[in-house]
Amino acid sequence: MAAPQQTAPGRAGSPQAQDGASTTAIEALERRGNQSKARKSALALLSASWRPALVLAGLFGVWWLVTALGLVPAYLIPSPAAVWDVFVAEWPQLLQHTMVTLQETVVGFVLAAILGVVTAVIMVYSPTAEKSIYPLILFAQVIPKIAIAPILVVWFGFGMAPKIILAVLIAFFPVVVSAVAGLRSVDPELLELSSTMGASRWKTFRKIRFPTSLPHLMSGLKVAVTLAVTGAVVGEFVGADQGLGFVLLLASGNLNAPLLFAVLILMSIIGIVLFLLVELLERIVIPWHASRRNNLVLAGG
Amino acid sequence: MIGASVLDREPDAHTTTSPIIEVEGLTRRFRSKRSETVALHDVSLSVNQGEFVTIAGPSGCGKSTMLKIIAGLVPASEGSVSIMGEPVRGPQKQIGFAFQRSALLEWRGVRKNILLQAEMRGMDRKHAAARADELIELTGLTGFERALPHELSGGMQQRVALCRALLHEPRILLMDEPFGALDALTREQMNVEMNRIWRETGTTILLVTHSVAEAVYLGNRIVVMSPRPGQIVETLEPGLPAEREYGPTMQDPRFAAASERIRILLGASQSHD
Numbered sequence: 001m002a003a004p005q006q007t008a009p010g011r012a013g014s015p016q017a018q019d020g021a022s023t024t025a026i027e028a029l030e031r032r033g034n035q036s037k038a039r040k041s042a043l044a045l046l047s048a049s050w051r052p053a054l055v056l057a058g059l060f061g062v063w064w065l066v067t068a069l070g071l072v073p074a075y076l077i078p079s080p081a082a083v084w085d086v087f088v089a090e091w092p093q094l095l096q097h098t099m100v101t102l103q104e105t106v107v108g109f110v111l112a113a114i115l116g117v118v119t120a121v122i123m124v125y126s127p128t129a130e131k132s133i134y135p136l137i138l139f140a141q142v143i144p145k146i147a148i149a150p151i152l153v154v155w156f157g158f159g160m161a162p163k164i165i166l167a168v169l170i171a172f173f174p175v176v177v178s179a180v181a182g183l184r185s186v187d188p189e190l191l192e193l194s195s196t197m198g199a200s201r202w203k204t205f206r207k208i209r210f211p212t213s214l215p216h217l218m219s220g221l222k223v224a225v226t227l228a229v230t231g232a233v234v235g236e237f238v239g240a241d242q243g244l245g246f247v248l249l250l251a252s253g254n255l256n257a258p259l260l261f262a263v264l265i266l267m268s269i270i271g272i273v274l275f276l277l278v279e280l281l282e283r284i285v286i287p288w289h290a291s292r293r294n295n296l297v298l299a300g301g
Numbered sequence: 302m303i304g305a306s307v308l309d310r311e312p313d314a315h316t317t318t319s320p321i322i323e324v325e326g327l328t329r330r331f332r333s334k335r336s337e338t339v340a341l342h343d344v345s346l347s348v349n350q351g352e353f354v355t356i357a358g359p360s361g362c363g364k365s366t367m368l369k370i371i372a373g374l375v376p377a378s379e380g381s382v383s384i385m386g387e388p389v390r391g392p393q394k395q396i397g398f399a400f401q402r403s404a405l406l407e408w409r410g411v412r413k414n415i416l417l418q419a420e421m422r423g424m425d426r427k428h429a430a431a432r433a434d435e436l437i438e439l440t441g442l443t444g445f446e447r448a449l450p451h452e453l454s455g456g457m458q459q460r461v462a463l464c465r466a467l468l469h470e471p472r473i474l475l476m477d478e479p480f481g482a483l484d485a486l487t488r489e490q491m492n493v494e495m496n497r498i499w500r501e502t503g504t505t506i507l508l509v510t511h512s513v514a515e516a517v518y519l520g521n522r523i524v525v526m527s528p529r530p531g532q533i534v535e536t537l538e539p540g541l542p543a544e545r546e547y548g549p550t551m552q553d554p555r556f557a558a559a560s561e562r563i564r565i566l567l568g569a570s571q572s573h574d
């Protein structure tokens with residue numbers, strides 16, 4: 001018996017067929033079919049990234065123009081060429097300092113993500129725990145991070161520890177808030193359904209509640225990862241003998257504008273690369289979510 | 302017929318007369334800051350093993366609430382419910398529940414959504430997979446096994462929820478407007494299918510519906526409810542044979558009489574709303 005015949009045949013292969021890119025050229029290519037998936041997504045990525053690339057090129061052009069016309073003295077805004085020279089001359093050291101900051105950021109971010117999710121789970125499952133933890137979290141959030149940095153240096157010295165702790169402190173809050181919102185966003189009927197199936201709390205968490213929370217959590221992680229960079233750099237400002245924050249302070253002390261700019265560019269690159277990695281993670285874990293359908297890195301909102 | 306092999310547990314069990322669900326003096330109030338809603342008032346209902354009871358009533362009269370109380374998902378304010386002689390104090394595991402909204406996991410494909418039932422219950426995988434495939438074929442979802450809920454029509458989503466509720470061959474099936482989002486034709490076909498499933502499995506079914514035709518065609522007993530506070534105004538037993546062909550049943554004078562009576566009851570009850 002195949003009762004509702006009219007809906008069954010025909011469409012079977014098509015659900016995934018609509019892809020993100022809205023350009024007609026791409027659509028036409030897709031219609032022709034037989035395209036390998038990789039080729040399709042490469043095309044889509046190209047169509048998605050030309051706009052940001054154009055904006056970047058435009059900014060670069062303005063920068064070059066401003067310095068080339070001598071509108072601003074070179075000790076305030078160095079020319080792109082001068083910054084490039086710094087990159088070439090100082091590359092080994094710059095790379096080393098970048099790796100230090102990157103490491104502090106990544107370790108801090110990962111710790112914040114783990115701690116944040118665990119805290120959120122505790123808060124969602126135990127109202128008593130929530131009442132006692134929430135004020136603490138709020139306190140940790142409102143206290144200016146730059147103000148605790150010196151204390152952390154006093155306690156933990158000049159090594160990586162205070163920077164990592166600062167990155168954790170600053171990245172923790174968005175993770176907790178988004179994870180709690182995500183875990184709470186589960187449809188109560190799904191929980192009811194689960195209880196008619198006699199499922200344990202753990203199974204319900206693993207198969208229903210946690211996956212439901214992922215879209216919220218991923219947004220929180222995106223915010224957190226960019227904040228973690230700030231945390232690490234602030235830590236380096238206060239007391240460090242390596243890392244991009246340390247180099248930035250040195251450069252500013254010597255009024256070395258080209259080096260300042262080079263460091264700023266490296267910091268931005270760290271932030272952007274980490275952000276894109278989290279975006280990639282998001283595409284992998286929640287391809288099904290509304291925010292991800294028909295969307296590509298950099299393309300959507 | 303496809304699927305018959307898995308559906309032939311306890312043939313003809315629906316003639317037995319021991320109550321499997323007993324609802325007594327059930328009242329449910331919802332309190333909010335400003336007001337109190339009495340969703341159900343003093344409802345008593347006893348469903349025998351193997352019966353197909355349909356519940357018809359105006360929107361907001363507490364039908365969903367009643368099903369949820371029977372399933373142990375919502376506590377009663379007053380009164381009691383027992384299933385197979387055991388008082389209901391918490392969520393019931395031996396039932397299959399089809400929610401009014403299909404309540405699917407949006408990250409799982411059709412087949413995996415159906416198999417959630419098996420995973421949560423720790424059922425044998427091979428057995429569950431084979432049964433899921435049979436149910437998919439039975440409900441015309443073939444070809445969509447891996448489609449995600451957002452790629453399905455509302456009616457298809459409801460069919461997935463129905464398959465999920467049937468997967469573990471429950472003895473009691475509680476269904477809350479399971480065919481509400483289906484077009485008229487598919488709905489008729491699903492009704493015929495439900496009638497067959499009921500006859501062949503002997504499952505006790507409690508089904509809420511807004512459609513008078515569906516209520517009469519499916520139920521061997523039809524419970525008509527009044528608007529808030531929900532009360533049972535009348536119970537009808539048209540006495541149609543268990544096996545019902547769709548067309549001829551529609552023409553049956555007993556069908557027409559029961560439908561007419563329900564329309565009058567619902568119409569009358571709406572007039573003093």
Ligand SMILES: Nc1ncnc2c1ncn2[C@@H]1O[C@H](COP(=O)(O)OP(=O)(O)OP(=O)(O)O)[C@@H](O)[C@H]1O
Binds near residue numbers: 339340358362401
């Ligand atoms: N959780 C709740 N909190 C407050 N009021 C509720 C709650 N659930 C139901 N109600 C109220 O109880 C009444 C009955 O609701 P219920 O969902 O059972 O109606 P229904 O008969 O299933 O309606 P429909 O046919 O539209 O699905 C409604 O007035 C509704 O507002």
Ligand SMILES: [Mg+2]
Binds near residue numbers: 364365366401477
């Ligand atoms: Mg309802």
